[in-house]
Amino acid sequence: MPELVSLLPLVGIALLFWLLIIRPNSRRQKELSRMQASLEVGDEVMLTSGIFGTLRELDGEHVRVEIAEGVIIKVARGAVGTIAESGLDAHEPEES
Secondary structure, rough: OOHHHHHHHHHHHHHHHHHHHHHHHHHHHHHHHHOOOOOOOOOOEEEEOOOOEEEEEOOOOOOEEEEEOOEEEEEHHHHHHHHOOOOOOOOOOOOO
16 A cells, blocks of 8 residues: 555656646647648648748648748648638738
């Protein structure tokens, strides 16, 4: 029985580690995967490098993003970090 009591702090630390670090990270990763799977041509996106652009073509694990008029780059689907809000122009600051 004393051995069990000495393991309780270790079990508590492991549980705390899982609740605070592993669980939120896996949830965030699932949401990111869902977002990347739901991409559609015409979406305004921000790549993980911080580049904003418009999706022009989806091809399996790659997407083509127009970052300036006539400038289209091919990137991995995983490089898409977020879908930009459609009501805001990503290149100009908000007016207050």
